[in-house]
Structure formats: structure tokens, C-alpha cells
Amino acid sequence: MHTVELLPDEQLEAGVRHLWSLLAAAGLPSLATHPHPTNRPHLTMITAASLEGLSPLPLPVPAELGRVRILGRALVREVTPTAGLRALQSGIWTSLTGADPWPPPPDFVPHISLALKITETARDQALHLLAGLPPAHGSFVAARSYDSGMRTVTGL
Template identity: 90%
Template sequence: MHTVELLPDEQLEAGVRHLWSLLAAAGLPSLATHPHPTNRPHLTMITAESLQGLSPLRLPVAAELGRVRILGRALVREVTPTAELRALQTAIWTSLTAANPWPPPPDFVPHVSLALKITETAHDEALHLLADLPPARGSFVAARSYNSQTRTVTEL
């Protein structure tokens, strides 16, 4: 599988990495401890069997990171689903329909991951630690794709 991921500007990236560090320092699950060299804050727009037909991405896109919440088994920081961000995700999805892209536009929940596979016992502590964060504003300034078979990244 291949992803299309948006990368935040330096300030937003530093802010997410700071949250990763806070979680790790508290002994909680955190992407700060993820050892893969491609690990960095990002917003996954879509996953697909291939990227053949991908339209050029119009960047930068304004970004606002909001509250921290649990999404499935992940601890995430919400990304405000602006009209511009939703239009970009729809354009990506539409250009890749032959490659079985996911999620379709109505199911897109924009977020930046802070921790994966967080246990139920760590939920409350992590949410309390990161409660009441002010919104973080900036831009998504670049894009990349992660290939899950080769575990490599390609700049888009």
C-alpha cells in the first residue's frame, strides 16, 4: 500500500514532537519512541494500492491542530477539516479511484497521530496530560508517500 501524507511546517512539526516527548517522559505510549527513520509528524490523506494517476498537490494548505482525542486505538490531535483540506482530499481520492483509495471523502477524519496502540488504561492519563491545548496554526507545506512493502518514503 501507498500513502499520500501532508507534512507540517517546522513550527507545527516541532509542536507535535514536543507532545510526543511529553507523553514519553510521562511513561505513556508515544511516537517519540518509534524507531523507523521515516517517523515524523504527518497527516495521512489517503492510502491506495498505487499512486498512478495522482494529481499534482496544491500546497501549502492552511492547518489548524485542535484537541487531543482517542481515535480507534490511537491518540491523535485533530486537524480542522477546512473546505480547502477536504477539497484536496477529495481531489486525491478522485484521481486514485482505480487504485482503491481509502478513506472516501465522507469518511476522512483528519488527524496527526501522537501514539499508536494506546491501551485503555493509558487513555485517561494521556488525555489529562494533553488537555486544554490551544489550537496550533500553520501550514502543511510538503507531501510524501510511504510504501508499506518497501518501508520507504518518496517525496511528492
Template identity: 65%
Template sequence: MHTVELLLDPALERGVRDLWETLREAGLPSLAGHPHPTNRPHLTLLTARSLAGLPPLPLPVAARLGPVRMLGRALVREVEPTAELRDLQGAASAALAAAEPWPPPGGWVPHVSLALKVPPDRIEPALRVLADLPPARGRFVAARSYDTRSRTVTGL
């Protein structure tokens, strides 16, 4: 599978990495400890079997990071689903229809991950540590794809 991911501008990326460190320093699960060299804050638009037919993505686009919440077992920072972002995700999904993109536009929940597989007893402490964050504004400035088989990234 291949992802289509949007990368944050340097200030927003630093802010997310700071949250990763805040969690780690509090002894909580965090992506700060994920050792793979491709580990980097991003917004995933979709995954697909192939990216053949994906047009160039019109970047940059505005980004607004909102509150922290749980999404399944992942601790995430919400990304405001602006019309521009929804249009971008919908266009990428339509262009890759033959490659079975997921999620469908109506099921997409835009977010930036902070921690994965958070144990149930660590959820409340993690949410408490990151409570009441002010919104963070910036831009998504670049795109990449992560190949889940080879564990490599390619710029888009």
C-alpha cells in the same frame, strides 16, 4: 499500499514532536519512541494500491491543529477539516479511484497521530497530560508517500 501524506511546517512539526516527548516523559505511549527513520508528524490524506494518476498537490495549505482525542486505539490531535483540505483529499481520492483509495472523502477523519495502540488503562492519563491545548496554526508545506511494503518514503 501507498499513502499520500501532508507534512507540517517546521514550527507545527516541532510542536507535535514536543507533545510526543511530553507523553514519553510521563511514561505514556508515544510516537517519540518509534524507531523507524521515516517516523515524522504528518496528516494522511489516503492510502491506495498505486499512486499512478495522482496530480501535483496544491501546497501549501492552511493547517489548524485542535484538541487531543482517541481515534480507535490511537491518541491523535484533530486537524480542522477546512474546505481546502477536504477538497484536496477529495481530488486525490477521485484521481486514484482505480487504485481503491481509502478512506472515501466522507469517511476521512483528519488528524495527526501522537501515540498508537494505547492500552485502555493508559488512555485517561494520556488525555489528561495533553488536556486543554490551545489550537496550533501553521501550514502543510510538502507531501510524501509511504510504501508499506518497502517501508520507504518518496516525496510527492
């Protein structure tokens, strides 16, 4: 599988990495401890069997990071789903419809992951630790694709 991911500007990336560090320093699950060299803050727009047909992405895209919350078993920071961001995701999805892309536009929940597979106890501690963060503003300035079979990234 292949992803289409947007990468935040330096300031937003540093802010997410700071949250990763806060979690790790508190002994909580955090992507700060993920050892793979491709690990970095990103917004996954879509996952698909192939990226054939993908058009160039119109970057930069304004970004606003919101509250921290649980999404499934992950601790995430919400990304405000602006009309521009939704239109970009929909355009990517439409261009890749032959490659079985996911998620479809109505199911797109933009977020940046902070920790994966978080337990209930750690979840409550992490939410308390990161409660009340002010919104963070910046841009998504680059894009990449992660190939889950090869475990490599390619710039888009």
C-alpha cells in the same frame, strides 16, 4: 500500499514532537519512541494500491491542529477539516479511484497521530496530560508517500 501524506511546517512539527516528548517523559505510549527513520508528524490523506494518476498537490495548505482525542486505539491531535483540506482529499481520492483508495471523502477524519495502540489506562492519563491545548496554526508545506511494502518514503 502507498499513502499520500502532508507534512507540517517546522513550527507545527516541533509542536507535535513536543507532545510526543511529553507523553514519553510521563511513561506513556508515544510516537517519540518509534524507531523507524521515516517516523515524523504527518497527516495521511489517503492510502491506495497505486499512486498512478495522482496530480501535483497544491501546497502549502493552511492547517489548524485542535484537541487531543482517541480515534480507534490511537491518541491523535485533530486537524480542522477545512473546506480546502476536504477538497484536496476529495481530489486525491477521485484521481486514484482505480487504485482502491481509502478513505472515501465522507469518511476522512483528519488527524496527526501521537501514540498508537494505547491502553485504556494510558489513554485516560494521556488525555488528562494533554487536556486544554490551545489550537496550533500553520501550514502543510510538503507531501510524501510511504510505501508499506518497501518501508520507504518518496517526496511528492
